[in-house]
Amino acid sequence: MTKGENRNRQFPNKLNTTAIVKMFILCFLSQRSHYGNELIDKIEISLNYKWRPSPGMIYPLLRTMEESQLIVGWWDEPDKKTKRNYKITDIGIKHFEKLKLLYKPLLDESLTIITNTLNTIFK
Numbered sequence: 001m002t003k004g005e006n007r008n009r010q011f012p013n014k015l016n017t018t019a020i021v022k023m024f025i026l027c028f029l030s031q032r033s034h035y036g037n038e039l040i041d042k043i044e045i046s047l048n049y050k051w052r053p054s055p056g057m058i059y060p061l062l063r064t065m066e067e068s069q070l071i072v073g074w075w076d077e078p079d080k081k082t083k084r085n086y087k088i089t090d091i092g093i094k095h096f097e098k099l100k101l102l103y104k105p106l107l108d109e110s111l112t113i114i115t116n117t118l119n120t121i122f123k
Helices: 016-030 034-048 055-067 090-120
Strands: 073-075 084-088
Touching: 016 034, 016 055, 016 073, 016 084, 016 090, 034 055, 034 084, 055 073, 055 084, 084 090
Parallel strands: none
Antiparallel strands: 073 084
16 A cells, blocks of 8 residues: 555554454354353453453353354253253354455454554653
8 A cells, every 4th residue: 555545544444343252152162162240251251351341242142153053052050040051053164164254354453553553652
């Protein structure tokens, strides 16, 4: 891109918190089944304890992902409904692969912007 070619007033980033959390969920569920609080903990650990998604974000997202058939959930004890486990579906695996192709360049671009900002301002 040449100087002045892109006149956006915002950084060229189309990522949002929900998209990142969704990718974490699909990633973890592609490895094995998990329940909601376990996913919250795994995301927090992956982010080196710098940020933790709230239950108010995770559980509606899990419901939406289940409605979209990206994941499937079941209760450990259906009568009590205390712990709901989730696993990724074949549709979810395909969707996750598409998301990785879409978001990898955006994450790389964001990393470059942040790295260059840190190097320039805080050198």
